[in-house]
Amino acid sequence: MKRIIVLMLVVLVAGYSYGQKKPKINQAEKARSEGNLGEAKDIIDQAIVFDKLKDDGKTWYYHGLVYASLDTTSNPDYQSLADNPLKTAMESFAKADDLEKGNSGFYTTDAIGLPVTKEQQLNTLWSYYLNKGVENYQNDNNSEAYKYFEKTTIVQPEDTTGYIYAGSVAQAGKEYDKALKNYYHLINELDYKGRDTFYSIIYIEGVVNEDNEKALEVIRKAKTIFPGDRDFAKSEINALVKLGRQEEAQKELEAAIAAEPDNANLRYTLGVMYDETGQPDKAEEAYMSSLEVDPNLLNARFNLAVLYYNEAVELIKAKNNLGISAADQKKAKEMQANIDKSLKEAMPQWEKVNELQPNDRTALETLQYIYTQLKMYDKAEKVMNNLDELGDEEG
Incomplete structure (x- = not known):
């Protein structure tokens, strides 16, 4: 059985x-x-x-x-x-x-019997996804656009177009991790040499992610590809300053200034670096150098004005700490001359700041103080009236 x-x-x-x-x-x-x-x-x-x-x-x-x-x-x-x-x-x-x-x-045949190869079919598929991505982007649908652009990279992984579009639309939608994934693939895996892609990575790493070490790494990679690009050189300086690597930044700045002597901003940046490292004399020299190139550079003018004003403020503090002895009073009189000198140096700088940026409250308040200290009461009263009007407008 x-x-x-x-x-x-x-x-x-x-x-x-x-x-x-x-x-x-x-x-x-x-x-x-x-x-x-x-x-x-x-x-x-x-x-x-x-x-x-x-x-x-x-x-x-x-x-x-x-x-x-x-x-x-x-x-x-x-x-x-x-x-x-x-x-x-x-x-x-x-x-x-x-x-x-x-x-x-491999191939199929179309409606009239002509062969359609696998390569042609993949190109058609790639184009379909690309067009759908563009269509969604134009309709402000970034997430759908990204989905389709990403699919183009699956169909043709060696083509840079999909990665560029996917990175751009992700960045526009503030999906920075997705943007970086595509951008890094471009520059590292596909050896893509697009300036805009490097700029985007540097911005996201340095500004959004606040990772200046990573930004510096990408900047230096960009500099090897674009050795004559001054914007990458300036970005390197900014990154070094943010990282506190002042000596390296100074060397790069001096090289940049030598290559671009008419760039007032580079000279101004050198002044800021000296300012931040407690070298006021060198800072003053750099700011003055910057203003020789561009007398209307507001940032350099403002920093120079602050530099002179701070000198006077420190002297005033020291004077106010003196005693009432005859020797102290004599010293106070001597110090007053230096105070007046510093205030007189600061005054035209603040006047120029006010000219370049009218009704700036900081400039007006500082000028009122300087005019009062120098017994220029008519000017002090005029500035006070400007401040009163400014206050009425803000209120």
């Missing part, structure tokens, strides 16, 4: 094996081309596990076509048939090529 049961099982298994119908992959392609993606998927999914078809590159090529169609279809009935169909499609195309030892001649 047991033997009969075993024989029956063998017969049933054998009957099942011989009873499997060979999937027709051409039928899968026909269903796909006619838009019947559910049928196409059913057939091709059976084909890739069928013994006589699973090692045929053409099977996997059609499998890729079907899943690419599932990813681009607008029919909601088909959109949910597969998870991440584009990934599946690209893996299938890769397997098809591998089975053909990289020498594939």
Whole structure:
């Protein structure tokens, strides 16, 4: 009895094996081309596990076509048939090529019988995603635009266009991690040499992420690619200053000034660096040098005015701390002369600041104090009236 049961099982298994119908992959392609993606998927999914078809590159090529169609279809009935169909499609195309030892001649035929190669089909797929990305970006839908631009990089990973667009749209949407992922891939993996991409990375790392070390690393990479670009040289100086590496910054600044002697901003930046490191004499020299190039450079004028004013303030503090002895009074009189000298040096600088930036409260209040200290009461009263009017406007 047991033997009969075993024989029956063998017969049933054998009957099942011989009873499997060979999937027709051409039928899968026909269903796909006619838009019947559910049928196409059913057939091709059976084909890739069928013994006589699973090692045929053409099977996997059609499998890729079907899943690419599932990813681009607008029919909601088909959109949910597969998870991440584009990934599946690209893996299938890769397997098809591998089975053909990289020498594939895969193609389909169009409506009039002309061949359409796999390369042409991938280019069409890439263009579809790119156009959808642009369309969504123009409609202010950054997240959808990013999704489609990212898909272009999956279809053609060696093409820079998708990464540039994906990075730009992510940056516009303040999704900085996504932007950096694409930008770094461009400059590190694809050896892309776009100035704007480097500028974007430097901005995100330095300003958004406040990682000046990382920004400096990218700046220096950019300088090797664009050795004559002065903007990257200036960015390096700024990063070094922020990192407190003043000696390096000073050397770079001096080199930059030598290369660009008419750049007042570079001279001003050198003055700021000296200011911040407690070298007022060198700071004054740099600010004056900057103003010789551009007398209307507000930042340099303001810093020079503050420098002179602070000298007077320190002297005033020291004078106020003196005693009432005859010796102290004599010293106070001597110090007053130096105070007046510093205030007189500061006065035209603050007047110029007020001229360049009218109704600046800081400049007006400082001028009122200077005029009063120098007993220029008419001017002090006029400034006080300006401040009163300014107060009325703000109130």
